Amino acid sequence: MATHHKDEPKKEIPEIITDPSTGKKYQRGKFLGKGGFARCYELTDLKTKDIFAGKIVAKSLLVKSTQKEKMSQEISIHRSLKDKHVVGFHGFFEDSDNVYIVLELCRRRSLMELHKRRKALTEPETRYFLKQILSGVKHLHDRKVIHRDLKLGNLFINDEMEVKIGDFGLATRVGYEGERKRTLCGTPNYIAPEILCKKGHSYEVDIWSIGCILYTLLVGKPPFETQTLKDTYMRIKKNEYHIPGRIGPLARSLIQKLLQGDPTRRPNVDMIIADDFMTMGYMPSRLPTSCLTMAPRFDSRCSSVATRKPLLEINNKDGSPVKVINKDGSKKEGLATKVPSTSGTTARQQQQQQDSQQAGAQPPKSDEPSDCYLKDLYTQISSVVLSKPDEKENINEEESEDPAAVPMIWVSKWVDYSDKYGLGYQLCDDSIGVLFNDFTKLLLLADGENIHYIERNNAEHYHQLKNYPAPLNKKVTLLRYFRNYMNEHLLKAAASMCPREGDELARIPSLRTYFRTRSAIILHLTNGTLQINFFEDHTKIILCPLMGAVTYIDEKRNFKTYRLASLEKYGCRTDLANRLRYARNMIQKLMVTKSSTLKSSTGSSTSQPAQPTTA
Incomplete structure (x- = not known):
């Protein structure tokens, strides 16, 4: 078989892919990303119209016999697994150029992208994801499979916000009771000490990785992460990690059980499930899809959950007992069964107090900067601009493309009525927001029922459109006006997401500030996303500092997302480079101007909605 050299022209993957053994035809669709030897695309079965993820590997890259064997083993192991929390395997085939693996499509990407956007998650979310990961790993271990590469990037999320374990490239089968594997494999931040020390390993390496995953989700960074591989490995071998004080006692205890240096002392999956x-x-x-970008709100649900166990005292922030709901649905004030304790507060009480605190209108304060990542974004964009990306010798934008970094939320419609009231806008998930001239905000979620009112000091209040306090009357009326106006007059820039069960827990980013120049409108959201819509040619750029990415929507409405660091390395065409230069100037303007004065000093002053437009 011929080897593939860099200077050889790369064979284009056909638009219509045929399985030679069955005659089944697939339409190659959206590029989903690349990793290892594979490139992934959406594949649509032309007969049934079902959409899958296609993992496509060029045969020219599978030169060594070990590479072919590794691929065969991945297929053999993955096709033998069938579980709700394992990425579905739908078949494989090959033609003269490529091997094709047809898999379940997980549109919400992976826990890695969630982690990058959110950093630390709340305990209820972490528990939700961990339960599903454990369910999938139990299926693997029951079938004598060790994954050996469990990490956030291999835990995929579907439309229903369910976790699916994928990528079995490093997986292995245990041939007999007590067998110890010897291969050095894994991802640095998640690799178990017994693999590093070449002591032989088994199922316990997956448990170690689950410990690293639990820590990363709760703390916001991996437990052994350092600047160098050598130092990371040293810390793993010495079992050196620090759990911050804000982590609850039960979470802390479980992390310590999972990250035991001695594999024989780690709990198995069943023991973790019962922890x-x-x-x-x-x-x-x-969980609502909005938690991909913002912490959900957990209201009285958290405090009432205590009824599943003997009821304990859970207090409101002012010290008064909350109302708890008994199993029969009746309400009871204050405390029910008090568990005797010799050491003051029990771990159970502490846990419930922690969940109760997360149940308030405001989620726990995160480490988010007060400028909503503007400084970070300025540094990232400046770095690209200074590299003169459009002057590079061999520009290769394709290398920089990364669909995994596509923005979750952006502004799809807006109408400027700032001379009287403020700016109304619709987000791509169909939620509506108004940033009023008094710097308060009102949001209507995509379900059309739940509204969030955000005061000037950022205090949040949750109501329903059919039941809200009288002082909000005028603002709700204006919100309805903006919604109706946009629905009647404006086209939508993107497909919407349907409301689903769990969306009542949603919290969405709001518009932090905006201003207009002669050539564009600049919109800055509270999750750090900066969007610039250019008036003349209707192009748009959406910048995300958390993902380090830019999405460019050109005049033909082609939608492509690039990593900023990769554009710096591989370059880009002039039209995108010019827009990045413009963005840097606008970010500078945002940084030197207080957001509370920006829109009023630069906004338009017309008596009618100014330039109502699709974003």
């Missing part, structure tokens, strides 16, 4: 952290705290049955 106090998993059973004593609030476990949401569903």
Whole structure:
């Protein structure tokens, strides 16, 4: 078989892909990303119209016999697994150029992108995801499979916000009781000490990785992460990590059990499922898609969950007992069964107090900067601009493309009525927002029922459109006006997401500030996303500092997302480079101007909605 050289022209993957053995035809669709030897695309079965993820590997890259064997083993192991929390395997085939693996499509990407956007998650969310990861790993271990590469990037999320374990490239089967594997494999931040020390390993390496995953989700960074590989490995071998004080006692205890240096002392999957952290705290049955970008709100659900165990005292922030709901649905004030304790507060009480605190209108304060990542974004963009990306010798934008970094939320419609009231806008998920001239905000979620009112000091209040306090009357009326106006007059820039169960827990980013120049409108959201819509040619750029990415929507409405660091390395065409230069100037303007004065000093002053437009 011929080897593939860099200077050889790369064979284009056909638009219509045929399985030679069955005659089944697939339409190659959207590029989903690349990793290892594979490139991934959406594949549509032309007969049934079902959409899958296609993992496509060029045969020219599978030169060595070990590479072919590794691929065969991945297929053999993956096709033998069938579980709700394992990426579905739908078949494989090959033609003269490529091997094609047809897999379940997980549109919400992976826990890695969630982690990058959110950093630390709340305990209820972490518990929700961990339960599903454990369910999938139990299926693997029951079938004598060790994954050996469990990490956030291999835990995929579907439309229903369910986790699916994928990528079995490093997986292995245990041939007999007590067999110890010897291969050095894994990802640096998640690799178990017994693999590093070449002591032989088994199922316990997956448990170690689950410990690293739990820590990363709760703390916001991996436990052994350092600047160099050598130092990371040293810390893993010495079992050196620090759990911050803000982590609850039950979570802390479980992390310590999982990250035991001695593999024989780690719990198995069943023991983790039964752990106090998993059973004593609030476990949401569903999560809203909005939690991919912002912490959900957990209201009275958290405090009422205590009824699943003997009821304990859970107090409101002012010290008064909350109302708790008994199993029969009746309400009871204050405390029910008090568990005797010799050491003051029990771990169960502490856990419930922690969940109760997360149940308030405001989620726990995160480490987000007060400028909503503007400084970070300025540094990232400046770096690209200074590299003169459009002057590079061999520009290769394709290398920089990364669909995994596509923005979750952007502004799809807006109408400027700032001379009287403020700016109304619709986000791509169909939620509506108004940034009023008095710097308060009102948001209507995509379900059309739940509204969030945000005061000037950022205090949040949650109501329903059919039941809200009288002082909000005028603002709700204006919100309805903006919604109706945009629905009647404006086209939508993107496909919407349908409301689903669990979306009542949603919190969405709001518009932090905006201003207009002669050539564009600049919109800055509270999750750090900066969007610039250019008036003349209707192009747009959406910048995300958390993902380090830019999405460019050109005049033909082609939608492509690039990593900023890669554009710096591989370059880009002049039209994108010019827009990045413009963005840098606008970010500078945002940084030197207080957001509270910006829009009023630069906004338009017309008596009618100014330039109502699709974003």
